[in-house]
Amino acid sequence: xxxxxxxxxxxxxxxxxxxxxxxxxxxxxxxxxxxxxxxxxxxxxxxxxxxxxxxxxxxxxxxxxxxxxxxxxxxxxxxxxxxxxxxxxxxx
Amino acid sequence: xxxxxxxxxxxxxxxxxxxxxxxxxxxxxxxxxxxxxxxxxxxxxxxxxxxxxxxxxxxxxxxxxxxxxxxxxxxxxxxxxxxxxxxxxxxxxxxxxxxxxxxxxxxxxxxxxxxxxxxxxxxxxxxxxxxxxxxxxxxxxxxxxxxxxxxxxxxxxxxxxxxxxxxxxxxxxxxxxxxxxxxxxxxxxxxxxxxxxxxxxxxxxxxxxxxxxxxxxxxxxxxxxxxxxxxxxxxxxxxxxxxxxxxxxxxx
Numbered sequence: 001x002x003x004x005x006x007x008x009x010x011x012x013x014x015x016x017x018x019x020x021x022x023x024x025x026x027x028x029x030x031x032x033x034x035x036x037x038x039x040x041x042x043x044x045x046x047x048x049x050x051x052x053x054x055x056x057x058x059x060x061x062x063x064x065x066x067x068x069x070x071x072x073x074x075x076x077x078x079x080x081x082x083x084x085x086x087x088x089x090x091x092x
Numbered sequence: 093x094x095x096x097x098x099x100x101x102x103x104x105x106x107x108x109x110x111x112x113x114x115x116x117x118x119x120x121x122x123x124x125x126x127x128x129x130x131x132x133x134x135x136x137x138x139x140x141x142x143x144x145x146x147x148x149x150x151x152x153x154x155x156x157x158x159x160x161x162x163x164x165x166x167x168x169x170x171x172x173x174x175x176x177x178x179x180x181x182x183x184x185x186x187x188x189x190x191x192x193x194x195x196x197x198x199x200x201x202x203x204x205x206x207x208x209x210x211x212x213x214x215x216x217x218x219x220x221x222x223x224x225x226x227x228x229x230x231x232x233x234x235x236x237x238x239x240x241x242x243x244x245x246x247x248x249x250x251x252x253x254x255x256x257x258x259x260x261x262x263x264x265x266x267x268x269x270x271x272x273x274x275x276x277x278x279x280x281x282x283x284x285x286x287x288x289x290x291x292x293x294x295x296x297x298x299x300x301x302x303x304x305x306x307x308x309x310x311x312x313x314x315x316x317x318x319x320x321x322x323x324x325x326x327x328x329x330x331x332x333x334x335x336x337x338x339x340x341x342x343x344x
């Protein structure tokens with residue numbers, strides 16, 4: 001699967017990692033919802049690390065759409081929270 | 093995928109769809125699409141230039157704060173040497189506030205610098221993708237039937253569109269950040285202006301709202317320590333230092 005880390009680029013990640021990413025993402029969401037900032041940042045770092053270590057960066061001139069787009073590395077806790085209250089990173 | 097990644101993907105994809113929602117004659121769409129991409133690339137370059145300008149402005153603001161810190165320190169010393177502890181305290185309270193602002197400004201300027209580097213890197217990626225699209229559109233025009241072309245075009249255009257949306261987001265975040273910092277710097281300047289920094293002799297006994305506000309900003313303990321230290325440095329009866337008024341003009 002193709003995963004984009006917003007602001008960094010696209011990576012080709014083994015399909016098996018999808019489940020793990022999904023799990024981490026769900027836990028990150030729970031952390032945000034329960035106001036656990038430290039937990040959120042830890043999980044978030046793990047997600048990015050997984051993509052970075054297992055994935056291969058796509059060449060710049062590759063024209064392919066990503067299956068998943070992860071918010072930027074420096075997303076703040078407030079921004080992450082905003083993702084769920086509607087005032088997300090990108091206003092609609 | 094639900095959650096953070098899910099929402100991010102959905103929102104970006106919706107943006108791209110909006111960008112690309114034109115299915116007419118494939119050949120025409122290709123050239124039109126490419127033209128639009130080149131225009132967007134120009135906008136991205138302009139966006140990055142704006143971020144750089146904003147960053148420079150904030151760096152200047154930071155230098156101004158540094159000068160004010162020095163000036164307020166000098167004023168505090170002068171006030172003390174004239175046995176005006178109240179004035180010295182007021183100056184040190186302001187100094188503590190400005191120092192706090194200076195620190196946070198410097199941190200944010202550094203963050204902005206990182207964002208700028210990343211933006212430049214991303215602009216390069218976008219340029220590569222636009223260039224790849226240019227090559228691909230000629231291949232598509234020459235080799236594919238209309239129906240096949242439609243699929244190919246869609247894929248290629250989405251590849252470029254996603255990168256474009258992503259760079260756009262990065263620029264927007266950087267701009268938001270500079271905007272917040274500018275607003276904050278403006279608020280501090282207002283505080284200063286209202287407190288008439290230039291003329292410390294006006295401050296005297298009747299503390300105004302600004303003074304109370306400054307004192308409440310948690311500068312208390314730090315100010316006490318600094319005041320004590322300054323007192324011990326200056327020692328008793330250091331009346332030979334220049335008058336307050338002159339000190340005020342030095343840094344202006």
